[in-house]
Amino acid sequence: MSVTDFEQRRNSILEAVIEVYVTTASPVGSELISRKLRESLSPATIRNIMVELEEAGFLEQPHTSAGRVPTDRGYRYYINSLMEAMRLSTDESGRLGEAVQLLQQLEADAYFHRVSDMLSEMSGQAAFVMAPTIKRTTVKQIELVPVSARKLLCVLVGQETLVVSHVVETEEPLSREEVAALAHFLNAELVGLPTQEWLVSLERRLLAVNDSLYYLVKRSLHLLQIVLATEPEERLFIEGIFNLFTAPEARREPQKVQQLLYYLDSPELLRELIREDLAREGTHVRIGQELGVEGVDEWSYVLSPFRHHHAIVGGVGVLGPKRMDYRRARALTEHVAQLVSTTMARWEAGA
Amino acid sequence: MSVTDFEQRRNSILEAVIEVYVTTASPVGSELISRKLRESLSPATIRNIMVELEEAGFLEQPHTSAGRVPTDRGYRYYINSLMEAMRLSTDESGRLGEAVQLLQQLEADAYFHRVSDMLSEMSGQAAFVMAPTIKRTTVKQIELVPVSARKLLCVLVGQETLVVSHVVETEEPLSREEVAALAHFLNAELVGLPTQEWLVSLERRLLAVNDSLYYLVKRSLHLLQIVLATEPEERLFIEGIFNLFTAPEARREPQKVQQLLYYLDSPELLRELIREDLAREGTHVRIGQELGVEGVDEWSYVLSPFRHHHAIVGGVGVLGPKRMDYRRARALTEHVAQLVSTTMARWEAGA
DNA sequence: GGTTAGCACTCTAGCAACACGAGTGCTAAT
DNA sequence: ATTAGCACTCGTGTTGCTAGAGTGCTAACC
Numbered sequence: 001m002s003v004t005d006f007e008q009r010r011n012s013i014l015e016a017v018i019e020v021y022v023t024t025a026s027p028v029g030s031e032l033i034s035r036k037l038r039e040s041l042s043p044a045t046i047r048n049i050m051v052e053l054e055e056a057g058f059l060e061q062p063h064t065s066a067g068r069v070p071t072d073r074g075y076r077y078y079i080n081s082l083m084e085a086m087r088l089s090t091d092e093s094g095r096l097g098e099a100v101q102l103l104q105q106l107e108a109d110a111y112f113h114r115v116s117d118m119l120s121e122m123s124g125q126a127a128f129v130m131a132p133t134i135k136r137t138t139v140k141q142i143e144l145v146p147v148s149a150r151k152l153l154c155v156l157v158g159q160e161t162l163v164v165s166h167v168v169e170t171e172e173p174l175s176r177e178e179v180a181a182l183a184h185f186l187n188a189e190l191v192g193l194p195t196q197e198w199l200v201s202l203e204r205r206l207l208a209v210n211d212s213l214y215y216l217v218k219r220s221l222h223l224l225q226i227v228l229a230t231e232p233e234e235r236l237f238i239e240g241i242f243n244l245f246t247a248p249e250a251r252r253e254p255q256k257v258q259q260l261l262y263y264l265d266s267p268e269l270l271r272e273l274i275r276e277d278l279a280r281e282g283t284h285v286r287i288g289q290e291l292g293v294e295g296v297d298e299w300s301y302v303l304s305p306f307r308h309h310h311a312i313v314g315g316v317g318v319l320g321p322k323r324m325d326y327r328r329a330r331a332l333t334e335h336v337a338q339l340v341s342t343t344m345a346r347w348e349a350g351a
Numbered sequence: 352m353s354v355t356d357f358e359q360r361r362n363s364i365l366e367a368v369i370e371v372y373v374t375t376a377s378p379v380g381s382e383l384i385s386r387k388l389r390e391s392l393s394p395a396t397i398r399n400i401m402v403e404l405e406e407a408g409f410l411e412q413p414h415t416s417a418g419r420v421p422t423d424r425g426y427r428y429y430i431n432s433l434m435e436a437m438r439l440s441t442d443e444s445g446r447l448g449e450a451v452q453l454l455q456q457l458e459a460d461a462y463f464h465r466v467s468d469m470l471s472e473m474s475g476q477a478a479f480v481m482a483p484t485i486k487r488t489t490v491k492q493i494e495l496v497p498v499s500a501r502k503l504l505c506v507l508v509g510q511e512t513l514v515v516s517h518v519v520e521t522e523e524p525l526s527r528e529e530v531a532a533l534a535h536f537l538n539a540e541l542v543g544l545p546t547q548e549w550l551v552s553l554e555r556r557l558l559a560v561n562d563s564l565y566y567l568v569k570r571s572l573h574l575l576q577i578v579l580a581t582e583p584e585e586r587l588f589i590e591g592i593f594n595l596f597t598a599p600e601a602r603r604e605p606q607k608v609q610q611l612l613y614y615l616d617s618p619e620l621l622r623e624l625i626r627e628d629l630a631r632e633g634t635h636v637r638i639g640q641e642l643g644v645e646g647v648d649e650w651s652y653v654l655s656p657f658r659h660h661h662a663i664v665g666g667v668g669v670l671g672p673k674r675m676d677y678r679r680a681r682a683l684t685e686h687v688a689q690l691v692s693t694t695m696a697r698w699e700a701g702a
Numbered sequence: 703g704g705t706t707a708g709c710a711c712t713c714t715a716g717c718a719a720c721a722c723g724a725g726t727g728c729t730a731a732t
Numbered sequence: 733a734t735t736a737g738c739a740c741t742c743g744t745g746t747t748g749c750t751a752g753a754g755t756g757c758t759a760a761c762c
Binding site for chain 1: 735737
Binding site: 392393394395397399413414415417481 | 707713714
């Protein structure tokens with residue numbers, strides 16, 4: 001028997017262990033695997049291979065007389081090398097498509113919220129959507145509305161039905177004409193430029209400007225600094241937290257859920273991880289400790305990016321117990337991400 | 352011994368039982384109460400009175416040889432009749448005041464969110480804020496911005512830094528002049544009128560209008576119907592859910608937490624209760640089954656309304672186990688509600 | 703008559719002892 | 733290389749027991 005045959009056998013047994021464990025949530029014994037592989041190998045042989053897998057760090061035993069459970073490393077190997085893509089049933093993908101079709105009439109925030117809801121429901125896990133804000137897209141129009149002597153409502157109309165408005169107190173009172181001039185300047189100068197570059201561009205401008213424009217640039221800077229400061233880079237919609245309780249491990253160890261919820265209570269850390277993942281192409285999976293928080297090691301997420309103009313602008317994810325159906329989760333997030341990408345394009349075309 | 356003396360003694364024992372139970376979370380025996388009342392009555396006497404309290408439905412025994420636990424009815428009587436007002440320490444109320452002072456520079460949504468956060472932290476429970484939207488206040492200004500041939504950005508500038516914007520597709524393309532005329536009409540007609548009455552008022556107008564205005568009114572109706580339809584009556588910010596896990600009863604019976612979270616996952620029911628409570632003056636307490644959901648009977652909330660122009664426009668609340676420190680919770684919600692009321696006034700003055 | 707000491711009673715929490723069963727690792731036979 | 737057989741390990745669930753907390757009742761007390 002060649003080396004690759006060995007490899008292959010080890011792999012298929014690891015795969016079988018994971019797949020059984022995912023559905024049963026209790027340690028998997030050699031006999032179960034033997035039966036699952038249609039008796040092609042006896043339990044004793046399976047046990048020998050399991051020892052190898054344990055030595056390689058892919059499996060572990062909760063205690064001597066228990067079956068085996070995948071380690072984080074086992075899941076990782078399974079996901080990277082063994083797991084095949086799964087197609088959603090035409091029924092499911094049809095329903096998803098129709099649902100998203102309906103949702104895209106909503107405003108951006110409500111849309112992302114509901115998409116998150118939907119993903120949570122379809123996966124039976126918690127779900128999240130990392131949605132772009134005005135800071136990640138370009139602005140189509142800037143409007144200034146005086147609301148009192150020294151207060152301006154600054155409205156940024158973005159792509160994709162995104163609208164951001166903010167009341168800003170100006171440094172000095174501005175006349176109607178001054179406001180109009182300022183609005184004109186902002187539109188001429190900044191529309192089309194990525195929001196990220198606005199401040200840098202204006203600051204550069206400030207150095208090389210003649211007197212007549214100086215105040216315009218100065219005021220623009222002041223205004224936009226305030227507007228952009230309060231606007232986050234992206235919005236995170238987490239839904240279906242309740243589903244985290246339904247897993248058997250949650251019932252066995254409620255503190256684990258508690259720790260996760262504590263973690264989610266201030267979602268900055270999670271945000272940071274997602275941001276990091278979205279910097280690179282493709283679907284990402286974080287397993288157990290890879291979530292990077294002491295004590296939160298029983299959970300995983302699967303995250304797929306969605307795009308606008310081929311650039312990644314956000315992502316959708318499923319968050320559940322480490323012991324989750326990664327195949328299905330990946331199929332779902334990728335499909336939903338695809339649908340969201342389509343929505344982004346349609347929003348732009350429609351607006 | 353007079354009847355009222357009896358009454359008084361029963362009351363003070365019920366009060367003692369509740370206060371001890373709130374801190375210890377385990378059934379309270381007669382000896383403990385006797386000691387708490389400084390030995391003025393022996394355990395045996397306390398027991399006799401406890402039997403009366405049990406017959407009256409204020410206390411119950413988990414089992415024969417356990418101490419007593421307050422019933423919902425017991426809590427209700429305690430809250431309505433026995434509980435004295437509590438003042439926050441000057442230290443605490445000072446910190447609260449300063450914190451709110453800082454927060455009121457934020458936009459309305461962020462402000463309410465953070466107030467909810469703060470209340471959760473101070474109470475050690477979950478907290479919520481029911482915040483008014485544009486539908487509950489009056490609008491100071493209406494602005495229309497064309498974003499494409501048939502799309503209008505409709506911006507409603509409300510009191511209290513509330514701004515709502517919505518992109519609406521018009522029934523037919525409108526010229527710049529038509530948009531300007533529409534905006535002028537809307538401002539003249541609706542500013543100052545409670546948002547609630549807008550549609551009714553316009554519909555009445557539509558019947559009795561001459562030809563030149565007909566289309567203006569028609570368009571206004573169409574526009575505002577869409578804008579107001581998507582805007583909820585109020586927003587509910589729930590924070591500090593994590594705290595619901597820290598109570599000992601949560602550890603003993605995790606399903607109880609689960610059921611509550613399931614309930615909160617779709618907060619429509621909770622919203623409805625709060626709405627109902629806010630229709631009447633004063634601080635409201637909902638105890639156990641009074642939350643109105645089968646299976647969710649171990650939790651309570653304390654809710655205090657805040658006002659603008661003397662009208663109740665929202666409320667702040669603390670949500671925790673039935674066995675919570677109602678005195679402190681009430682002191683907190685009332686104080687915070689007061690601070691929020693002040694913020695509302697200041698927002699109006701400042702804008 | 704209200705109050706209280708004394709006491710028998712009840713029930714739970716916690717612990718030890720035990721049997722059971724699942725699953726293992728090893729050995730020897732194939 | 734594979735596998736049947738078997739002794740071994742260890743967690744789970746059951747039973748039986750004890751200690752302790754708190755009760756209700758009765759009879760004595762003020």
